[in-house]
Amino acid sequence: xxxxxxxxxxxxxxxxxxxxxxxxxxxxxxxxxxxxxxxxxxxxxxxxxxxxxxxxxxxxxxxxxxxxxxxxxxxxxxxxxxxxxxxxxxxxxxxxxxxxxxxxxxxxxxxxxxxxxxxxxxxxxxxxxxxxxxxxxxxxxxxxxxxxxxxxxxxxxxxxxxxxxxxxxxxxxxxxxxxxxxxxxxxxxxxxxxxx
Amino acid sequence: xxxxxxxxxxxxxxxxxxxxxxxxxxxxxxxxxxxxxxxxxxxxxxxxxxxxxxxxxxxxxxxxxxxxxxxxxxxxxxxxxxxxxxxxxxxxxxxxxxx
Numbered sequence: 263x264x265x266x267x268x269x270x271x272x273x274x275x276x277x278x279x280x281x282x283x284x285x286x287x288x289x290x291x292x293x294x295x296x297x298x299x300x301x302x303x304x305x306x307x308x309x310x311x312x313x314x315x316x317x318x319x320x321x322x323x324x325x326x327x328x329x330x331x332x333x334x335x336x337x338x339x340x341x342x343x344x345x346x347x348x349x350x351x352x353x354x355x356x357x358x359x360x361x362x363x364x365x366x367x368x369x370x371x372x373x374x375x376x377x378x379x380x381x382x383x384x385x386x387x388x389x390x391x392x393x394x395x396x397x398x399x400x401x402x403x404x405x406x407x408x409x410x411x412x413x414x415x416x417x418x419x420x421x422x423x424x425x426x427x428x429x430x431x432x433x434x435x436x437x438x439x440x441x442x443x444x445x446x447x448x449x450x451x452x453x454x455x456x457x458x
Numbered sequence: 459x460x461x462x463x464x465x466x467x468x469x470x471x472x473x474x475x476x477x478x479x480x481x482x483x484x485x486x487x488x489x490x491x492x493x494x495x496x497x498x499x500x501x502x503x504x505x506x507x508x509x510x511x512x513x514x515x516x517x518x519x520x521x522x523x524x525x526x527x528x529x530x531x532x533x534x535x536x537x538x539x540x541x542x543x544x545x546x547x548x549x550x551x552x553x554x555x556x557x
Contacts (some may be wrong), residue, residue, distance in 0.1 A: 263552075269459050273467050279493050280471060284478035289486055296490050303497050306464070310508040312516050319500075322523050326494070327530050338486065338541055354480055361476060365469075397513050398520070406536040409524040416528030421503035423535030426542075 268309055276302040291336060297328045313390045334424075464505030481547045485540075489533055496526045496542035 279299035285291045298352070300323040307316035382401060385393050400408055474496060478491030500519040507515025541547055 265459055270469075271462065276467075277470060277474065280474045282462045283490050284474055284482070284487070284495065289484070292487060292490055295494060296493065298493070300497065302528075303501065306467075307502050307504050309459075310464070311553045312504045312507065313503060315500075315516050315519055318520065318523060321495075322527060327527060330530055331489075334538060335486070337538045338547055357480060379483060380510060381538070382513040382517075384507075384511050384513055393513060394516060394520075397517060400518050409521055412528050413524060416531040418552075420531035422534040423532070426539070 268305065272302050272305045275299075277307075280362060289338075293328065293331055293335065296331075297324050300324050300328070314394045337424075341386075374420060461505055461509040465502055468498045468502035468505070471495075474498075485537055485547045485549055485552070489537075490529065492529070493526060498523055524525065536540065 276299050279295045279302060282295040283299065286295070301320060304316040307313075307319055313343050382397050388396070447449040460544065471512075473493035475491045477494075479488060482488055482491065485510065493538055500522055501520070503519045504513040505515075507513060537547065544551060
């Protein structure tokens with residue numbers, strides 16, 4: 263009974279939040295409703311006895327990914343209107359048609375999983391976190407290490423891409439120095455344009 | 459709850475993300491929709507993991523989360539670079555390779 267109530271409540275909340283994210287024109291509303299939806303999704307993981315996954319969902323998505331988006335949005339003029347008019351409606355029709363076709367194929371395809379055996383069975387006596395750790399560091403050790411390298415590469419890439427021209431820190435300068443620096447930058451830009 | 463209920467929920471959330479990807483022209487919204495789609499898949503994997511008594515689904519969900527995190531880092535870095543250069547985050551402006 264409890265599970266049914268929780269499932270219905272959280273599915274309604276999640277679908278509402280994600281619909282707001284997709285349909286709103288305000289980037290800040292989209293960001294906050296996306297963060298809320300991520301937290302509500304972790305409720306499903308707790309319902310499904312995947313406690314560790316639920317905790318990771320909260321920590322990684324709402325802690326890391328959402329704050330990354332929030333910091334990234336400081337670089338954009340987020341309240342500016344982006345023209346949402348679809349220039350090529352035929353392409354959208356084609357894509358939606360293909361997607362629905364794929365969905366139909368998925369639904370009518372024969373289910374192969376009827377008599378599959380669990381390759382990595384759950385051990386209820388261990389608890390979810392211990393169980394996950396045991397499997398992750400034995401059977402999935404190589405993918406785990408590869409994921410670590412991928413995250414390292416992504417971190418370095420993010421720093422290199424977003425961190426250009428960050429050797430100058432405005433917070434260490436006085437106001438006059440900042441004004442002088444901005445003027446200097448503008449002059450360099452102007453001279454570059456002249457060369458072109 | 460049955461496995462079907464969770465899979466139907468996962469499909470609905472995935473469709474919401476798909477609508478976002480097809481309809482929005484703001485690149486930031488495109489990233490948000492991608493996150494929604496990845497999360498929908500995670501729900502499906504966790505549900506199958508429970509009803510099948512197999513931990514593999516949860517493992518794949520972990521790796522999907524790792525992929526999503528690195529995708530955000532790189533994508534947002536590229537988008538910031540693009541915005542500094544052009545001052546626009548409209549998807550139609552990133553059509554440089556159009557012949």
